[in-house]
Amino acid sequence: MTDAAPPGISRWAIRIEFDGRPYVGWQRQKSGLSVQQLIEEAAEHLTQGRKVSSVTAGRTDSGVHAAGLVAHLDFPDDAPLSRKAVRDAIGYHLKPHPISILEAAPAPEGWNARFSATWRRYRYTILNRPARPAMQEGFVWHIRAPLDIEAMQEGANHLLGGHDFTSFRAAACQARDALRTLDELTITRSGEYVYVDVQARSFLHHQVRNMVGTLALVGHHQWHPDRVKEALEARDRCKAGPTAPPDGLCLMDVGYPDNPFQP
Amino acid sequence: MTDAAPPGISRWAIRIEFDGRPYVGWQRQKSGLSVQQLIEEAAEHLTQGRKVSSVTAGRTDSGVHAAGLVAHLDFPDDAPLSRKAVRDAIGYHLKPHPISILEAAPAPEGWNARFSATWRRYRYTILNRPARPAMQEGFVWHIRAPLDIEAMQEGANHLLGGHDFTSFRAAACQARDALRTLDELTITRSGEYVYVDVQARSFLHHQVRNMVGTLALVGHHQWHPDRVKEALEARDRCKAGPTAPPDGLCLMDVGYPDNPFQP
Incomplete structure (x- = not known):
């Protein structure tokens, strides 16, 4: 895994709040619904269904909550995005799940939600x-x-x-x-x-x-x-x-x- | 309605916490489940099913929560009760409802949860x-x-x-x-x-x-x-x-x- 966003990719940072009770945890698993899957699917509403992948700073377990988890989303480079659109549109498409996007921002050059965290x-x-x-x-x-x-x-x-x-x-x-x-x-x-x-x-x-x-x-x-x-x-x-x-x-x-x- | 407990009645004060979302409010109603009904039914486990009636200091509406609502329960006078038994037994029989009995105590002479509140x-x-x-x-x-x-x-x-x-x-x-x-x-x-x-x-x-x-x-x-x-x-x-x-x-x-x- 490389740290920086691959070419042709627009990387966005998001800060997330969620109630962990209904989920198997952050990470995608066959055994049930994950926060990662729901966020990626919500983000794909902004790209006409083209794939959006995510990496988180912390892979929380089932039942663990987050008040300020940070992740990044890799969008296709030509997706028209703004801070408000990413925050509000993903938040909207996550309804009625108890997952909320608190903030969204374009990632700095070379920035990775997991590896850049100190x-x-x-x-x-x-x-x-x-x-x-x-x-x-x-x-x-x-x-x-x-x-x-x-x-x-x-x-x-x-x-x-x-x-x-x-x-x-x-x-x-x-x-x-x-x-x-x-x-x-x-x-x-x-x-x-x-x-x-x-x-x-x-x-x-x-x-x-x-x-x-x-x-x-x-x-x-x-x-x-x-x-x-x-x-x-x-x-x-x-x-x-x-x-x-x-x-x-x-x-x-x-x-x-x-x-x-x-x- | 008289203020004091009628003769043959043992009056207890309870302090209650509840999540108001699932209920029609405090007061018994034909339209749905009330906090009052659930607490009285839980209390009747302590009296072999004999009736327990309650009066609250505040009749909260549907969806309104309580962190420290006070009510009184009128038990038959011969029910064997202690502070711990009333708190824990009613709390136990309220499961799995999001209603918890924080404290219980015998009411002072003439005390009424509604009319004595200042x-x-x-x-x-x-x-x-x-x-x-x-x-x-x-x-x-x-x-x-x-x-x-x-x-x-x-x-x-x-x-x-x-x-x-x-x-x-x-x-x-x-x-x-x-x-x-x-x-x-x-x-x-x-x-x-x-x-x-x-x-x-x-x-x-x-x-x-x-x-x-x-x-x-x-x-x-x-x-x-x-x-x-x-x-x-x-x-x-x-x-x-x-x-x-x-x-x-x-x-x-x-x-x-x-x-x-x-x-």
Whole structure:
């Protein structure tokens, strides 16, 4: 895969919001409806049905949401496009799916939604109260017992910086190595909600959900915060905690040195 | 209707959260499923099927949500009840409906969810951006053009205090008079969201939605802020703006001098 747009292609950047519940995830799969398929099909209304292909900065899993995922769309070069037309027309053709195009812009020379990204930011939301969620069902992990967020933060601090994250990596992960650098891992409480905010250049498959599932053990006082360090150093998926459900996870934003959406 | 619980009755206060989309509103109606019917039926699991009746502090309309609605349930006096049992058992029997019991407590002597309430608080949420909502569909009023919230606040200030709100009252409103006192009407912006927070002892039918629909005209500069005063003084529903959709409206909280939920 080359980074830049091939000749004869007009590359556009889009910023997307979606409710991940109805989909198998971002990527096209035979097993069901994907966000990628729906966006490409909606974009093909702008090209009289000629093929539009897409690449995303983050291949979210089934049930994971996005508030600011970035992707690029490769259109035939002669398609008449404007920022407003791409945003509104694709958004229109995506109806009634809970997928919305927030912004669209022509990609800078050589720009690639996946390879040009220098950071990804996720928020994981826990609803921490006895009563089950009514309005937030599907968008939170419901944990009844009160979480000790100071202990969670102490455990989280062991994961900051550069490490081999083998213990927090899904078996199906296709990355060449498990070396990643966590720039931020912050746990905050706002009333009944506990937020885990995390940022890195890139993440391994299920890394955020595996870290959250592990930190929840610390929050329940089932694990001492230092056991997170032991789990990390073991480089063994079996030594870390369970995978948190997809519901609470949302891809918030993707960063580029050469931001295509700047006006 | 008397205020206090009749003899032989054990009155309980409950605080409820619900997603209003699937329901005809709080009140039982022949035309569809109501929150009241579902809660009473769930509560009857605690009384071997004997009748439980309820009264709410706010009869929300179809599609209107609640984050902290208060109601009371009148159980037969011999039903064995505890705070935890009432909250968790009713919550359990409400599954899979998006209705959750946040708290339950025995009502103080003479307490009535409707007549003892001294204030109600609502939040109306507007998503103010070009792209349609994906994750917030059904929970916001989507307005594409940027709203001038300073102008909206200037218009809103004419409604503060005690007035005859005939111009903002639904034709179907059953209240004896239209005199109400608005204690708060605040418009704030947080990124793409505009919030209208409003508090009063009580509201007329559709009053919040009619005020929001009118203030949106001011936010669009279709109306000068002073026209809100003229509309109010006309005491004529036709002189005020349209009714905002139910989607953005949420009953946030109800206040009592004698708060039954205090531990």
